[in-house]
Structure formats: structure tokens, C-alpha cells
Amino acid sequence: MKFRSALATLSAVLLVAYSASSTLAEEQGVSEAGHAPLGSTAALVVSCSGCHGEGGRAIVSLEGLSADDIEARFLMYRRTTAGGSSMHRMARGYTEEQIRLIADYLGRKP
């Protein structure tokens, strides 16, 4: 009995010590670019869902759009100087690089 519980403790300590080497960051697949939920693109993309939703009714749902579609539209909003909608006004605040990252993140995966 005693031996068994000592063994259990030991293996628990070893397991926990081992697992500590894999950080939460790794588990979440965090990297600075990429599609990681804690990465910099994720923080950019959370600006979109307040209007475009995560499925369901929204101001233009992005569901089903490919990354290229999203990028092309976003860039169009950014370029159209005469455009007065809120998306036109906001698109001007994003760089082409940010737009590509956002489109890649949100676009339908093949």
C-alpha cells in the first residue's frame, strides 16, 4: 500500500515535471505569425467578429469566402477613396500586410 502510493507520487511528480517543459504556448500552437489563437494575427482578427459574426446574421457574413476573396474585397474598400461606408473608413487604417494576414486567417480553408 505504502509503496504503491509512494510510487504514484513519484510518477506524478515526474509526469508534471516533464509536462512543464511543454508550455501552454506550445499547446496552443502559439507562434508570432501563423494562425495561433494567441498570436498577433488573432488579436487583429477579433476586430472583425463584432460585425461579421462567427456565422449567422451579420453585416455581410464572411462564411464560405476564400482568403483571396476577403483580401480582394478588403483592398477594394481601402482603395475606394469615394467610399463612405464604415468599412471604407476603417479599411484605410490597415496595411496591405495586415489585410493579407487577416484574410488568410479568416478565409475558408480548402
Add this chain to the structure above:
Amino acid sequence: MSVSRRQLLASGLALSAGLSLPRLARATRSAKLVVLGGGFGGATAARYLKRLLPSAEVSLVEPNEEYVSCPFSNLVISGLRDLSAQTFRYDALSREGIRVVRAMATDVAAASRTVTLSTGDKLPFDRLVMSPGISFRWDALEGYEESVVQAMPHAWKAGSQTVLLQQQLKAMPDGGVVLISVPPAPFRCPPGPYERASLIAHYLKREKPRSKLILLDSNARFSKQPLFTAAWQTHYSSMVEWRGASDFGGVTRVDAGTMQLHTDFDVERGDVINVIPPQQAGEIAQRAGVADATGWCPVNAISFESRLVPGIHVVGDATIAAPMPKSAFAANQQAKVCAIQVARLLSDLAPQATTLANTCYSYTTAETAISVSGVYRSDDGNFQNVSGAGGMSPADDQSGLAAREAIQAVDWFSAITRETFG
């Protein structure tokens, strides 16, 4: 992570072993996260934290069983919408594994990292996210106290006050005078008072066309001013009058007995009086020590961590985030960014600056709306406008944008409330 490790950590064995673990593993595995306030900021923060950190214990402290949304409440006041369309529950959050605690937080002890609840219970936290919204400064306007809100509703926290103002307008005789008192900025929803004036005028024009509406404003300028002014001219001609600070419009004293508002030079009597009170961060912010002398909460714009109390993050109306406005749109978005940064901190990753955006729609009639947008960077720990971006709907609306924005607003409301409350 392996299931066995998760199970181990839940057991006492792992807990005692935990004492010798590196900080990282301990913090992430057993993270206790408390969110205070179940509004646009708090409910969103809780959902995102749980999604990003499934093994964390996420608690949401909120005294009310139902949340009544301020956005779109001006439509309720003018009889265009039912309050039930604005009312949300927390069932979806509970289903997602968030512990919804129905209580008021009465104290926050930063040193011992515990929240005290109205039930007497104490909730320990590794990190606390506060989104307590606003409280009214009862000492800031002579004659205005809590007992006055029945005679002169504020309707600036939605619910029974919204319905009361609607009923008073309904009961008012044709030819009556409606007064709206606007407090000094900053206050919740900068365009809100002017949207309210527009929609009340919309109601009066149809139902009580001999009536008048006067805005008595403590400010010299206001949000979307040229667009609202033009809309009032076009749709309500002489029915709406705005008196700003440069015309001594600011209310200095209220008298509920005689139904009068005093300014520096005038006294106006109203049949219906909406006093929007001077504001500050929700009371618990003062008690937690995260509000400064202005009554609002200074935060690091990158992480939303309080500049006054480490370990506590603040989002939403309670924060000093200008040029970001005190809007539901901003609260929801700040909450999402904050959740990511809290998850990064718990993973020993430095918080990262990002780009945020905001759009506030305001109705000018039942079928037309205008908007103001902004894009912001958080690089140096303060919010800054991204130059060249943002701004108002065009004044010259050739393309019928105002009608489209009225519909976009409905779709926005639908998307943001689904993201916030499920």
C-alpha cells in the same frame, strides 16, 4: 496536453507536487480567472478566456439574471422596439463551462487576490478582468439624487428606466416640452443623447406634432454634430433645439418638485425630463483601487492591465481609452484583445500591441442612421488614432447610405449580441 496530466492536476497529488513546479506550469494549469460584470465587456471576456484557456476556471460575477442592452434602447423609448428584443441571459455561458455567479462584487483585495461577494463568499483569482460599466455621480449635480430618477428618468442603464421614459412620453400631452440634460464628457455612448433626441423627435412628429424638444448640453460640441444637426433640420425642422455650453446650456441644478432644470442664466420647465447624469467608472472600480482621481480607470492599452493595480485588467466604459469611445462595440473588442493578452501572460508570453477599430451607428429616424468609425493602435501603451482612417458618414448622402446604415446597425446588433451572450 495529455488527459492524464489534466487529471493529475485536478488531484491533490498534483497540487502538493505543484509547490515545486516552475511558475509557468502552475499558473496555466490551475489558473483561476474571475470576470466582474456581465455586460458587453465582461460576458465577452469570459467567453474568450474560456475558449483560449479551456482548462482554466473562469467565473463571471454578475448580480442580474438578465442583461438589458443600452444599444437600441433609444428605439424602445420611441416605441419602435420591444424591450424583450434587448434582453439577454447567461445560459450559453454556463453551458460553455463558465461559472456564472449571481452576486454583486462588494470588494476586491488586490494583495490577497480575492473578490468578496455580496453573498459573503470569497473568490480567489490569478487574474481579474473588470468590466463594471458606469456609475452615476450623485454628488455632481445639485438637486439630482437617487430618489429623483422616477420623476426625471436617466434611462442610461437600460431596463425599467427605459420603459419609464417611454411611458412618460406616451402620457405627455401634445404641445408638451421634453428636456434632455447632457452631462460633461466623458460619458457612456458619446452620440447617445443626440440619437435619443432624434428618435424622440421622430415619435413626437408622428404622435404629438406641436411638442418641442430641447437638449441642454454641458458640452460645446458633440459627436457627429454636423450630421445630427442636418438630420434635425431635414426631418424635424424647429421641433429640436440644442443649447450648448457656449450658450450656457449646461444644467447646474435640477428641481424635481417643479419639474425645472436650471442653467446659468435660464430656467426651463419640462413635461418630460431626461437627466443623463454625470458619470464615472462602476463603483467597484473605486473600491478595487483601479480608478484614479477622474473616477475612470487608467490601463495599459496593450494588455488592459490596470496602471494602478497589477493583476487586474479593466475593459469597457470604465476605462480611460480615448480616443476609443465608451461603446458596446469597443467594450466587446477590448474584452477579446484583453482575453488574448491575459492568456499570453499566463503562458509567459509578453502582451503584444495591436490594431483595434470601432463603429457607432446612430438612428436619425426609424429608417435612417449615421455612423462614426475609428481605427486605433496601442503601440506605446496608449491608444492612438490611425491617421487617414475613420470618420463620419458623408454629409452629402447621394447614394442612400443612411438607409443602408439603418440596416447595417440591425445586423451589427445581432452579430455583437450573439458574440457576447451566445
